Amino acid sequence: MNELINLTIDGYQVQVPKETTIFEAAKKININIPHLCYHESLSIYGACRVCVVEIEGRPRLEPSCATLVEEGMKVKTNTTRVKCTEPADIRREVIPLGVIQTDASTRIGIGAYSEEYNHQEAERQQFLLGDTRSLDELIRKLALNGQITSFCTAGYRCGRTGTRIMDLLKTGKERWFCKLNAVLTFREWIDDFASRETKTAREKVIQKEIAEIKEKLPEVFPKFVELYKRIKHGEKDLYF
Numbered sequence: 649m650n651e652l653i654n655l656t657i658d659g660y661q662v663q664v665p666k667e668t669t670i671f672e673a674a675k676k677i678n679i680n681i682p683h684l685c686y687h688e689s690l691s692i693y694g695a696c697r698v699c700v701v702e703i704e705g706r707p708r709l710e711p712s713c714a715t716l717v718e719e720g721m722k723v724k725t726n727t728t729r730v731k732c733t734e735p736a737d738i739r740r741e742v743i744p745l746g747v748i749q750t751d752a753s754t755r756i757g758i759g760a761y762s763e764e765y766n767h768q769e770a771e772r773q774q775f776l777l778g779d780t781r782s783l784d785e786l787i788r789k790l791a792l793n794g795q796i797t798s799f800c801t802a803g804y805r806c807g808r809t810g811t812r813i814m815d816l817l818k819t820g821k822e823r824w825f826c827k828l829n830a831v832l833t834f835r836e837w838i839d840d841f842a843s844r845e846t847k848t849a850r851e852k853v854i855q856k857e858i859a860e861i862k863e864k865l866p867e868v869f870p871k872f873v874e875l876y877k878r879i880k881h882g883e884k885d886l887y888f
Contacts, residue, residue, distance in 0.1 A: 655721040670712040686713040732778035752786040788846040791853045798830035802887040828888045
């Protein structure tokens, strides 16, 4: 006879066999956890992270489809941590650690980009956003922290993909393409779309990046200055 495990999910007591996952235990008491990569006929993958839940005593959210029940476990499926993506304070902490991609001005509900849709609605979204700042606000905060935002797509457009990009990454050369193009595309976006407050915040971070380019890349600095001045005078889509 299988050993039975007692746990609570969203405050409801449930008893299931030992090798049951949290996802399966929740289904037994009619708690439907959102999921994507899970299917009962397939092996457990647990990669999409859509079915994560909060477990008391654990610091991170766990995928319910790949986490087995334990005696006395207390699970929550509908807390703010579960429903929302990472909040602004978490982003502030991880960006200095090397996280280089993020989103802003995001809307994920059905019809969310219509003018009438200006707030989050849980019943229309797969999950709630933990950080609802606009792109302008996020870029301003990053600039005030000394971090530049890049809008560069030159790697794809110039064919720096596949083995070419890997060779450049291995030698450390790609970072300099990224730095040069980050300053150029940042300047172009700021001039075209930024608020007055964000334009004020840009100068310190731009000057810091330009000083590093001058020091580290003296051989290409004159060309960089030429492109930068052309962007300041209204030209678009200039890159290395």
